[in-house]
Amino acid sequence: MAELKYKRMLLKLSGESLAGKGSYGIDHEMVREIALQIKEIHELGSEIAIVPGGGNIFRGNIASTFGMERVTADYMGMLATVINGLALQDALEKEGVYTRMLTSISMHQVAEPYVRRRALRHLEKGRVVIFSGGTGNPYFTTDTAASLKAMEINAEVILKATKVDGVYSADPLVDKNAERLEDLSYIDILKKGLKVMDATSISLCMDHNLPIIIFNLIEKGNIKRILMGEKIGTIVRGNPHPNEVGTKEGGDDSESL
Secondary structure (H helix, E strand, O other): OOOOOOOEEEEEEOHHHHOOOOOOOOOHHHHHHHHHHHHHHHOOOOEEEEEEOOOOOOOHHHHHHOOOOHHHHHHHHHHHHHHHHHHHHHHHHHOOOOEEEEEOOOOOOOOEEOOHHHHHHHHHOOOEEEEEOOOOOOOOOHHHHHHHHHHHOOOOEEEEEEOOOOEEOOOOOOOOOOOEEOEEEHHHHHHHOOOOOOHHHHHHHHHOOOOEEEEEOOOOOHHHHHHOOOOOOEEEEOOOOOOOOOOOOOOOOOOOO
């Protein structure tokens, strides 16, 4: 077994990451590539939990702006995460990785209901655990679900997979002078309004000192490099290194998802 910096991790996958180069639906080749990266770290002995988003299929907060009742829209978004979870489960098991999907909304024919002790037991047995359905409650994002589940399973880190290589002071696709910020505090994220994860999830991580690493999923091998201790992307934690943060003013757009 390799010497891992983080033994138990939670991987937060945006729905957009599963869409690959498209903006909608599931890119099965991209899902397979993600499965191969997960298999690589699983073989190193890492205990892995995954929280998928659902934005590639349905976004509850956007649908509500067009007149759909917010609670209904959010439940539809939760169901979208279950579809993505099933796609991930299928891809992982095709690669020989045993998985269990647990949902916050009961649907026994599809997956196991979420029970914390059961989730911990699956991780201890070396199974990759997929948490679908968000928190099971409207008005909460899958980012918040990721923070909650990470703390419940005693994860050592949250890996936030994106299409860019970290957090920037502004949108790097718009502002050529945007700087990548390698080390941030939770307070920096909240004060500057950087769109890393929503404020609720950041606050939860801050209260429990749970580090978040934002990295580029598209570059193969990044997950392994992070777990082996290499500095990849941007780390958000309680006490960033001095002189690296505090002088750069962040805009509203820190990553392009």
